[in-house]
Amino acid sequence: MDVKRIVLFSSLAIVAYLLIIQWNEDYSQQEEIVQAPELHQQATLPSSAAEDDEDATLELSDRSAPELETTPAPSASEEISGLVRVTTDTLDVRINPRGGDLVYAALLQHKTRVDSDNPFVLLQDNAQRHYIVQSDVTGLGNERRIQLQPEQREYDLPENEERLEVRMHGQVEGIDLVKVFTFHRGKHHVEVSYELANRSEETFSPSFIGLIKRDNSPDPSQGEFLGMSAYLGAAFSTDENRYEKISFRDITRSGFQEHSEGGWAAMLQHYFISAWIPPQHETSFFSTRTDRAGNNIIGFRGMEQRLEPGQELTLAANLFIGPKYQSEMGELAPNLELTVDYGWLWFIAQPLFWLLDWFYGFVANWGVAIILVTIVIKLLFYKLSATAYRSMANMRRVAPKMAQIKEECGDDRQKLSQRMMELYKKEKINPMGGCLPILVQMPVFIALYWMLLESVELRHAPFMLWINDLSMKDPYFILPILMGISMFLQQKLNPTPPDPMQAKIMKMLPIIFTFFFLWFPAGLVLYWLVNNLLSILQQWYITRKIENEEKAKEAT
Template identity: 45%
Template sequence: MAVIKMDWQKNLLIAAILATLLMLVIRWHEYQEQLPTQTPVATQTTTNTGSIPAATAINSDIPVAANSLSEAEKTTLAANQLINVKTDSFDLVINPLGGDIVQLALPRHFLKLDTPDQPFVLLDNRDNHTYLAQSGLIGTNGTDTAQGRPLFSSEKNEYILADGEKQLVVDLVLQQGEVKITKRYTFTRGDYLINVEYLIDNKSANPWSAQLYGQIKRDSQNFVKVSALEMNPFLGAAITTAEEKYKKITFADMAEKEEKVGVQGGWVAMVQHYFISAWIPDADSQNTYHLRKLGDNDLYLMGFTGKVNEVAPGTQASISAGFYAGPKDTERLEQISPYLDLTVDYGWLWWVAKPLFFVLKWIHGLVGNWGLAIIGLTLIVKALFFKLSATSYKSMAKMRKLAPKMAELKERLGDDRQKFSQEMMKMYKTEKVNPFGGCLPLLIQMPVFLALYYVLMESVELRHSPFFGWIFDLSVKDPYFVLPVIYGITMYFMQKLNPQPTDPMQARIMQMLPLIFTFMFLWFPAGLVLYWVTNNTLSIIQQYIITKQIDAEPAAK
C-alpha cells in the first residue's frame, strides 16, 4: 500500500513539473505577442534633429550658411523635400536636414515570407520607433553645430538605379560662404555598403577645418520574437578595440556609463538577429568611438568622430566613411573591415562554428538547397566522430546487456547500497565494462554540436529558405510540427537501445524525456530540428548495429 502511495506522489510531482513548464511557455508566448511588430516602410514625416557628438567643442566663428533659416523653417521645408532612393539592395529615404538616412528597407529580404511586396525594414523613424543613420561635420568650420543641422539641397527628390548601371550617386549640396560642401552617397549594385563622402571645395581665402562624425541613433525596442526555450539573439551595439576584437555593449551598459575609446580604423555596429548596420571610418586614421544613452529618453547613440581635416584655400579635399546596412554576410563583412564578420555571433565557439558554416555553404553550392546542406553537414560531422561514437555506443550496449544482472543484483541486495556498489564494480571488472566509457566521447563532441546550433541560428542564408514539401522557411518552426514529432519518435527508439536506469523514478523520467523534448522543439526553427532528426536517425542506425554485435558476443566468464 505504501509503495502505491509513493508511486502516486511521484507521478503527481512529474505531472506538476510538466504543467508548470507548459504554463511558462504559454505565458511567454502571450508576452511575445505583445511585442511591437514592424510595418512596411512609409513616407517619412517626423523630424530628425539628432544629437551632435560632444567630443569636439563648437567654434563660434563658423561662417553663416547662405540658406540660413530658423530651425522650424528648416524642419518644415525638409519634410516636403525628402529624397527617395531605390536600388536593387535598398529602398531608402534621406532627409535633407542633416542629410541623414531616416528610413532603409531591404527589397531582397522580405518582412515575411508570404509578403514579398513588403521589404524588411531595417532603419526607420516612426512615432513608435527610432533607428536612423546620422553623419556630419563638426569642429572649426563644421556644418553641424549646437544651434542646428544644415539643410542640403539636391537636384531631384527621387533617384533610381537604372538597369545596367553599376553605381548610383546622390549629391546633397550646401553652400557655406565661399566653401561648397557636397555630401555624396554612392550606392553599388548588389552591395549593402554605402560610401558616404564629403567633397570640400574651398574657394575662400582662409583654411577650412572640420571632423567627420557618423552615428547610429536607436531605441531599445526588440522586434524579434522567440520562444522561451530558444536562445534570444543579441540586440545591442558592438565595436572592435585593440584589447577586444569583438566587444558587445548592451543598452543597459550604455545607460549605466558612456563607452569611449580611441581606435586606429575600427568600426561601430548595431547588431540584431540576421542584420546589422555599421559605420566604418577610414582604416588609416585614428578615430574616437562613443556609445551612450541620450538623456532620459529610450534613445542611444553609437558613433565615431574622425581626425581633424584641413583644406587649404583654393584647394579641394574629400572626407569619407562607409555605412553598411544589411544582412550578416560573413564573406562580405570580412572584406569590409577586420573582425566585422564577428557580428555573426557564434559565441565563444566561433573557432568551431566558422569552419562548420564554410562547409555548410560549400555543400549548399553543390546541392542548391539549405535543408539538404544541413543533412549533408550532419553526415560529415557524424563521419568525423564515427569512431568516438562507436566507442560510446559499445559501452552503452555492454551496459544494456548487463541490465538484467544489475536488476537481479539490486533485488538480491535490497537497500544495502554499499554492498551493491561493491558487487557492481566487480561485475564491471569481470565483464570489462567501463561505466564512463559512453560519456567521454559525447563530451568531446558536445562543442561541435553546440557550435552547429549557433551556425543554424545565426545564418541569414536560412532565413526564408525552403526545404521540401510543407517546410517553406527553415528559420521558423515547422508549421505542422511534423519534424518535432519525428524527433520525439527517434529519441524514443534511441532510449530503447540504451541501458535503462535501475531506479524506477529515474526510469519514468527518462521515458517522459521524448515527450518533453518534442514539446520543446515545437517552436524551434525547422532547420535546427532537421539537424537533430538527421543526427538521431544516423545515431540509431549506428547504435543498432553495434548493439546487435555486442548482444551476439558470448558473456565473459
C-alpha cells in the same frame, strides 16, 4: 494496455496537437513593419528629434561622447522638404535633405515574413521605431544641420549600371559642400562622402562624423527560443579589442570612448546590422551616449583635415546597412564579420558554417546542406560514438544479471554496489564508458546550435514540402514530433537504468524534448532529427554485433 486506453490516449494526443496548431496560427504572427514614407509629402521632425535638437551640428570630441550642440530646434509643426528616395536591387532608402540623414532603409531581398511581399525594414523613424543613421562635417563653423538640395527627388539604379550616385548640394560659411551617396549593385554598403571647396579667406579643420541612433524598441527580426535571444545593442572594433559589445544598459551607465586606427561602430540585432566604417588607415575617435529621449547613439569622429582658402577636400566613410553576410562584411573591414556572433565556441562554429556554406554551393538547399553537415559530424565522431554505444550494449547484455543481483541484495546498498563492481570487472565493462564520449561531443553540438541560430542565410530559406523557412518553427510541428519518436526508439536500444525513478525520468525525456523543440527553428530540429536517426543506425549495428559475438562465444 487495453484497446480502450489506446483509443483514449490517441484521441487526447490528436486533440492536443490540433489545439497547438490553432494556438500557433492565432498568436505567432510576426510584426509587420510600417511602410516607407511617401516621396513628396511634407514631413515634420519627430517629437524625439525636437526634444534632442536634431537640427544642431553634430559634435564629437576627445573629451565627450557624440553630442548635439544646444541650439533651438524647429517646432514639431515646422515643415521640411520632402524625402529623397533611392532604389537599387538591394536597398530602398529615404534621405532627409536636412543634414542628409538616412531615415528609412528597406532590404529588398529580405521580406518581413516568408508569406509577405513587404521588404524587411531596418531603418525607420516613426511611432513604431526610431532607428536612423546620421552623418555630418564638423569644424566648418556651422551651428545647425545643413539644408541640402538634391539634384533630383527619385533615384533608381539602371539595369545596365553597377553603381548609382546621389549628390546633394549645400553651402556653409563660404564653403561649397556636396554630400555624395554611392550605391553599388548587389551590395548593402554605401559610400558616403563630403566634397568641400573653400571659397572663403579662412582656414578650416573639418572632420567626418558618423552616428547611428536607435531607441530601445524590441528587435523585429528576433524570435524567442525558450528564453534565448540574439544580441541587440552596439558593438565596436578597435586596436584594443577587435570585437567588443556595448549593451544599451552599458551605454546608459558608463558609455564607451576609444581612439583607434581603423575599426568600426555597429548597431546589431538578429540577422541584420548597420555599421559606420571610417578609413582604415586613419585614427578615429569612437564613443557612445544617450540623448534626453533615452535613445542610444554610437558613432565615430574622423581625423581633422586642413582646408586652406581656395583648396578642395573630400572626407569619406563607408556605411553598411543589411544582413550579416560574412563574405560581404569581410570585404569592407577587418573583423566586421565577427558581428555574426557564435559565442565562446566560435572557433568550432565558424568551420561548421564554412562547411555548411560549401555544401550549399553544391546542393542549393540549406536543409540538405544541414543534413550533409550532420553526416560529416557523425563520421568525425564515429569512433567516440562507437565506444559509447558499445558500453551501452554491454550494459544491456548484462542487464538480466544486474537484475538478479539487485533482487538478491535487497535493500543492502553497500552489498549491491560491491556485487555490481565485481560484475563490471568480470565482464570487463566500464559503466562510465558511455558518458565521456558524449560529453566530448557536446561543445560541437552547442556550436552547431548557435551557428544555425545566427546564420541569416537560413532566414526564409525553404527546405521541402511544408518547411518553407528553416529559421522559424515547423508550422505543423511534424519535425519535433518525429524527433521525439526518434528519441523514444533510441531509448529502446539503451539499457534500462537500475534505479526505478531514473528509469521513469528517462521515459519522460522524449516527451519533454518534443515539447521544447516545438518552438525551435526548423533547421535546428532537422539537425537533431537526422543526428538521432544516424545514432539509431549506429547503435543498432553495434548492439547487434555484440549480441552476435556473445552468441558465438556461447556456441563454442
